[in-house]
Amino acid sequence: MAKASIVVKKNNGGTIALNKRARHDYFIEEKFEAGLSLQGWEVKSMRAGRMTIVESYITFKNGEAFLFGAQVQPLLSASSHVVPEATRTRKLLLNRREIEKLQGAINQKGYSCVPLACYFKGPRVKLEIALVKGKQLHDKRATEKDRDWQRDKARIFHK
Template identity: 55%
Template sequence: MSIVQNKKAFHDYFIEEKHEAGAVLEGWEVKAIRAGRAQLKEAYVIIRNGELFLIGCHVSPLLAASTHIQPDPVRTRKLLLHAEEIKRLIGKVERAGYTLVPLDIHYKKGRIKLEIGLAKGKKQHDKRESEKQKEWERDKQRLMRPK
């Protein structure tokens, strides 16, 4: 079940592969994400020292959050994947001109997971073409619908 989706990623990029990653979160972040107070619109994934990090993901703290900590809504969060997956992603990102974008946050067996996509940027004419394709699919469904 998806909690938060990054619809802008599908508009701006061609998604070639999808990978599921765990995230290192603090307690208040888990509570806020479960309440749906996360945003992936401006987020991206970077590689530092052979590890993946999520940057720019905004998690708004709940009002009932603990008073003895200072929540940082846009802190850098480490992503957890198997070492061979990380190596393969690093190779593709460095060699082939791909980038890593977060696609959605969801539950899996009670844990919060992040789906990241290996993506290639779209040009403006590609965006227009995919918009026309979506519009045609909608029109086709409308025409096929019984009256």
């Protein structure tokens, strides 16, 4: 009698963290995908979903991009010989052309660079970053009014 084999698939894809605040506070001009330079304990924590990028931002120094303010909470079962630092600065892996394009735009008044989402792409951790421009209060109100109208319109035409 043959035994039935049970296949358990690991969830290698999927979102680790979202920055919903960025979509509310900024106009998104252009999106980029960047790799992250991480330590082993950080990847394990991210697989457990213990990352927040809400108050993080991206800066440039010496032609390299860095992620500041992202928190990766260490697991309790983390290695004892490594001292985990939850809010350490992490290097972003981008092409030189992308870095130069982002730096040139950030030097203009009103533009900045923020992370939108962090996710797994195969075995690698990727960060979706965006070139953004700040919204004023009246812009936020207009966006909310437009969103409400789209919702009401969908209800009306659905009947």
